[in-house]
Amino acid sequence: MLYKRSSQLFAEAEKVIPGGVNSPVRAFKAVGGTPIFVKSAKGAYLYDEDGNRLIDYINSWGPMILGHAYEPVVQAVIEKAKLGTSFGMPTELETQIAVLAVSMVPNIDKIRFVNSGTEACMSAVRLARGFTKRDKIIKFAGCYHGHSDSFLIQAGSGAITFGSPNSPGVTAGTAKDTLLAKYNDLQNVAALIEANKNEIAAIIVEPVAGNMGCIPPNKGFLEGLRQLCTDNGILLIFDEVMTGFRLARGGVQELFNVTADIVTFGKVIGGGLPVGAFAARSAIMNYLAPLGPVYQAGTLSGNPLAMAAGLAMLQALDTDRAIFKRLEEKTAYLAAGIDKVLKANTVAFTINSIGSMISVHFDAAPVVDFQTAAKGDNEIFKKFFHGLLQEGIYIAPSAYETWFITDALTYEDLDFTIRAIDKVSKTF
Numbered sequence: 001m002l003y004k005r006s007s008q009l010f011a012e013a014e015k016v017i018p019g020g021v022n023s024p025v026r027a028f029k030a031v032g033g034t035p036i037f038v039k040s041a042k043g044a045y046l047y048d049e050d051g052n053r054l055i056d057y058i059n060s061w062g063p064m065i066l067g068h069a070y071e072p073v074v075q076a077v078i079e080k081a082k083l084g085t086s087f088g089m090p091t092e093l094e095t096q097i098a099v100l101a102v103s104m105v106p107n108i109d110k111i112r113f114v115n116s117g118t119e120a121c122m123s124a125v126r127l128a129r130g131f132t133k134r135d136k137i138i139k140f141a142g143c144y145h146g147h148s149d150s151f152l153i154q155a156g157s158g159a160i161t162f163g164s165p166n167s168p169g170v171t172a173g174t175a176k177d178t179l180l181a182k183y184n185d186l187q188n189v190a191a192l193i194e195a196n197k198n199e200i201a202a203i204i205v206e207p208v209a210g211n212m213g214c215i216p217p218n219k220g221f222l223e224g225l226r227q228l229c230t231d232n233g234i235l236l237i238f239d240e241v242m243t244g245f246r247l248a249r250g251g252v253q254e255l256f257n258v259t260a261d262i263v264t265f266g267k268v269i270g271g272g273l274p275v276g277a278f279a280a281r282s283a284i285m286n287y288l289a290p291l292g293p294v295y296q297a298g299t300l301s302g303n304p305l306a307m308a309a310g311l312a313m314l315q316a317l318d319t320d321r322a323i324f325k326r327l328e329e330k331t332a333y334l335a336a337g338i339d340k341v342l343k344a345n346t347v348a349f350t351i352n353s354i355g356s357m358i359s360v361h362f363d364a365a366p367v368v369d370f371q372t373a374a375k376g377d378n379e380i381f382k383k384f385f386h387g388l389l390q391e392g393i394y395i396a397p398s399a400y401e402t403w404f405i406t407d408a409l410t411y412e413d414l415d416f417t418i419r420a421i422d423k424v425s426k427t428f
């Protein structure tokens, strides 16, 4: 397949947009080459500017769980657009989606809508700090919670006491309030809490990690975090921006039957429009302005187009109760197929998958945290990525990303993908 026009468009974009992209994950830095420019998408397929059709395993990094240009969402947006695109005043639609979200997700009474997952996580942490009157938070290495300052932290020299910025522009002052823990390691978390007694406001976690490839929690990990939080007056924040309305109707809280204090959403909840949200019991949510002292706001928050798209998406997921099972079966089928062909071609690999999330790591050891995820062979991944691209299959241009299975994918698509992986892995 040729990607000639994409390359030309990228060259033009680079002149006026830093790196030619509006979000760095879209660039092909980790794999080389130039990004594909999309013209349109429908169902399981992307159509690019060169006229290629690609099977899409990224799906806008998660939102398009029912496939691209899902008709009820498209119709809802068109209808609402005719009535005005933004008012900065309340609409009935906001209450409708809030009622539905609160009914689907366990353990939340109120929800506030924002414009991105980043905003949701940033606001959730501020709310937790305001509510507990404490400053520090614990996050896990390899978990992503958006690009706000408090989360752009890596292990510092004194990792047990404080983190250090992993981007210029994040101040040391901000970094000192974020402690970095190892995913799936409760002892490490307990030690951090012990060393920072009564200072930690919140633990924020991807309850199923998806930003270092897919890493499900070890048995007892989430339950252990819950217990540590309860014992120490710490709020547990489940960042369900990726997993919410994806792994189950009620997200990971429902799937693993573990209760979080604050939950954040993004991606699926907006049906492909810019939406994020955070939610909790009333006692915590009432701490927000205008009811409470913690300030949080947004000119376009609850925007009617975004709310219409989100409502249509949630209604579809709420109505079709078989969808999550269907997605899980497709993922398991794909995982089994990939396992078989990669084994036959004797390459070292580990496949992690859960629900509609799956990732292939090119290392034989179990992948349970950032350190083990980082052991993957990136040279093989590059060949894998570009090989699949030639076959008309689009996976994320980085080994640290989950693939997303959508309801629009057919078993023929999955078989085609498995055959392509067989072919490509013979060239490693």
Ligand SMILES: *Cc1c(COP(=O)(O)O)cnc(C)c1O
Pocket (backbone or CB within 6 Å): 115, 116, 117, 118, 119, 121, 144, 145, 146, 147, 206, 210, 211, 239, 240, 241, 242, 266, 267, 276
């Ligand atoms: C994507 C993501 C975010 C950030 O959401 P944006 O809408 O990109 O700001 C936060 N947390 C998790 C777990 C994510 O996957």
